[in-house]
Amino acid sequence: MESTFTESGLSRLGLTWTYTLFLFLVPASIYGLDRLFSLTPDAREPPLVKPTIPIIGHLIGIIRHQSQYYTKIWNKYQLPITTLPILGGRLYIVNTPDLIATVQKQHKALSFHILSITSTINLGIMSDQASEALWANSGGDENENSLLRDGMATIHAGLKTGAAKMNLVAAETVLKSLDELDERGEVEIDLWKWAENCISLGATNALYGPENPHKDPAVAKGMMHYITNANPLLLGFLPRILSPKACNGLDVVVQAFKQYYGSDDYTKGSDLTQGRQRILTSYNLSLEDLARFETLMGLAGLVNSVPTSLWALYHVFSDPALLARVRTIVEAQTVSSDSGRKKTINLGRLAEDPYLRGVIYEALRFHSHGAGARAVVEDTLINDKFLVKKGTNLLMPYHSLHFHSETWGPTVDDFDPGRFMPDAKHKLSSTAFRGFGGGTNMCPAKNFATMEILGMVTMMVSRFDLVPREGRWVDPRDASPNMIGVITSPKDSVMVKVVRRKEVEDLEWCFAVAKE
């Protein structure tokens, strides 16, 4: 499969324009332009950081430096929360873990879901009927039904009741990818391309079962084209002109899911998939909209998992001390049987190992360049002190938060999975790390994704050495941030030779997934 998770064709400039416009168009479309632009500053609002060039200075800064711009502002002013005036409106930036904790608690007034409704409608190019159903009672009484709340509840419930089966299917798929790699003998691969394929197939098999539409390479390729080029769709207009590639990819996936939901294929899918089918049809949505919703579910499942897996592999294999430590941990949870011919990796236990989980968290900490975004639905006081005004947006940029030396201590720049261990010297607050979000909107698939990626990493370190083509590991650098994800993809491809480890050659491998 062609690798599409590396640097996309979109220019950095285009991406950032899209991002900035999205942040303004969403409140403007909900509250009206006059509301957005007529806000008069209030003394209780977070300190204003004036741009050097009035009105557009910050915009130019964001376009030039992207998420690093927030880090620059943070480094210069060290303000826990700021107001950036842009184009006559304002954007609030929240920088510190204690304030983020308060934002998370006020999840109704500072809403993730308002933004997620808008992005669902725009990214999925949903019908008017589906859009209306999404907005209906979305901010209303929590006890009343709404597609938004019922849909989210179904995802959360499905990931709970179906966790064991999903973990098993993902692990089996990952194992198959590793077995196939083994069969190819000493071979050079594009590591990103390989991991993208391995993780995408694992996650989608787990979601959709034996009739998984993503098993068709054309659908998998369509999905990757869609994810990689979807940013301009967020604007919600002229989708086919602004991103024909994304639309073409979306068409292919939607077609495949119409077939999946139009037949009984979905009845062999996960609890989550079957639950979604039930809930979406109960709102009388068309097969077309069902397929579009499902494409977005796939997007949520892959947009972060794939790049996280790529970076985890890169960091582990490019650091000999880290590789040795990971191997020691994995070996301690690997059992030999059949006179030493069979090895079983206890993935259930390894997925709970704080050091290995730390590998995933560090990959996310290092390469997350997006920002948690919240729509301010009503005037709200943060920490009883800072007023944020209805009709604006608030950002919690990941990179500045994840590289704040006071929060992370003197080793902030080191890739150190041990910092997440319970006995780490430097104690972290629970909101210091936001790789999986936090509070009510914490990623419901955090454990599923962590286990799948750790399955790939632990099986890879057990069986293979990876020898980079250049003779040494070269940092493939972060690509432009993908606004719809948390973590960036690598900019460059990494070609490695896969060499079987002599001491474990010709053995049969498997996973034990259930916790014992």
Ligand code: HEM
């Ligand atoms: C390494 C992999 C992943 C990462 C880093 C990740 C990250 C995140 C983050 C940061 C959020 C919350 C956004 C916020 O608070 O601003 C989130 C929410 C969500 N994620 Fe993930 N995610 C991953 C994998 C997955 C997978 C595999 C699925 C589905 C199978 C998934 C489904 C969702 C859903 C449905 C939400 C919305 C939750 C809600 O609002 O209640 N994620 N994810």
